Amino acid sequence: MALTANPNPMYGLNANGAPNYVSRMDTSMIYDVESQLLRGTMSFSKDKLRELDPSYTGYTxxxxxxxxxxxxxxxxxxxxxxxxxxxxxxxxxxxxxxxxxxxxxxxxxxxxPDLTLNTSEVNVGWSERSYPAxxxxxxxxxxxxxxxxxxxxxxxxxxxxxxxxxxxxxxxxxxxxxxxxxxxxxxxxxxxxxxxxxxxxxxxxxxxxxxxxxxxxxxxxxxxxxxxxLDWENGTVxxxxxxxxxxxxxxxxxxxxxxxxxxxxxxxxxxxKYYRRYQDMDETWLATSSWQGPGSAY
Structure with missing residues (x-):
């Protein structure tokens, strides 16, 4: 049976009509594009890792x-x-x-707030025959x-x-x-x-x-x-x-x-300006002038 008769573009059929798990895509792409399609994810090549760089929260x-x-x-x-x-x-x-x-x-x-898209149902006949606009x-x-x-x-x-x-x-x-x-x-x-x-x-x-x-x-x-x-319970601090x-x-x-x-x-x-490395702090930032040195009364 010709491969063009197969409705699934990912697979062909062998001479016996059984699925042949060889992609119609170029064989050099099997371990990249096809694997992504099968797993529903990206490949983990050096270039593709840039797409996986996470977004961070907590800096507010x-x-x-x-x-x-x-x-x-x-x-x-x-x-x-x-x-x-x-x-x-x-x-x-x-x-x-x-x-x-x-x-x-x-x-x-x-x-x-979350951003929401409001819709309205458009009826085209029966109640189940409608679509959101x-x-x-x-x-x-x-x-x-x-x-x-x-x-x-x-x-x-x-x-x-x-x-x-x-x-x-x-x-x-x-x-x-x-x-x-x-x-x-x-x-x-x-x-x-x-x-x-x-x-x-x-x-x-x-x-x-x-x-x-x-x-x-x-x-x-x-x-x-x-x-x-301001609530109080005896014995609790x-x-x-x-x-x-x-x-x-x-x-x-x-x-x-x-x-x-x-x-x-x-x-x-x-x-x-309050977020500084120690090596970037001068005497004013470290307030060393107020420290007590050796021999002080304290």
Whole structure:
């Protein structure tokens, strides 16, 4: 029987009509192309290994782009006189603590939305005679989570409580705004613009030189704070585990905008200066001037 009668392009038939497992392809390709087709994978030649180079995760950098004005205004001294004792110093501490914890004390980030293609069924007769037609694509997600370390004095919990009580006081049930004032000295209005945060999440490859993705989260509001670390059991002493802080906001995916890329590179350049090899550190970085040498009182 002629080989052209065989509907399977990979095999021929011998004179008895039985399958002959010899490819119609050129025999010099049997151990390369045909083996890939049979196994459903790539060959492992030196050149093909480049196609197997894995993509790495775990190189994520969190940056706070905007702290709500209800926190920054009092920190800059714009607060109603007599609103609370040491109100300006308290606001400064909360601004510094939350920004530092969200950026450098963050142990995990999750919530980047998946890209989905929405479809609509087009019916051509009976119910089973239909097919999907694409309509719109969307990044479906409005929440993300930062897991952050809590440290002595509980600056994370107290900072979020300060922010939340400024948005709406849990006792008075009113927007107290932390006593914040506008630049002209008028009372700050309880608008979303004065309540919201902004974040930039940057993922790089393992070299830290190439940006994989940039996620902008705008108009973010902290949903609350976990207070389970205040639970107590007799005879049990433990360390507060990293706490999850949930944000609700608007996700703006990376569109490879030149301005956004330049800003991301600038922020990364500032951050990565902290990642140095020991041989690249000078006396200032090592702080050797503060070390106690031989013969010291200590």
């Amino acid at each position: 950098h969190v940056f706070v782009l905007r702290v709500p004005p209800i926190m920054t205004a009092p920190a800059n001294g714009r607060q109603i006189a007599g609103f609370e004792a040491n109100g300006v110093e308290k606001a400064k501490a909360h601004c510094r603590n939350l920004k530092a914890i969200f950026e450098m004390g963050c142990t995990s980030y999750s919530g980047t 694409p309509t719109t694509s969307a990044y479906d997600g409005k929440q993300f989570t930062l897991r952050c370390l809590e440290t002595r004095g509980e600056p994370l919990r107290r900072g979020i409580e300060y922010y939340t009580s400024g948005v709406t006081d849990p006792n008075v049930k009113a927007a107290m705004m932390n006593g914040a004032l506008e630049m002209d000295g008028s009372l700050m209005a309880p608008t979303l613009a004065n309540f919201t945060w902004s974040f930039m999440i940057i993922q790089t490859d393992q070299t830290l030189l190439n940006i994989q993705d940039i996620s902008l989260w705008q108009s973010c509001i902290i949903n609350g704070v976990d207070r389970s670390n 433990d360390i507060v585990q990293p706490k999850e802080v949930q944000f609700t906001g608007v996700y703006m995916p990376d569109a490879r905008n030149d301005v956004i890329d330049a800003m991301a590179q600038k922020l990364l350049g500032t951050r990565l």
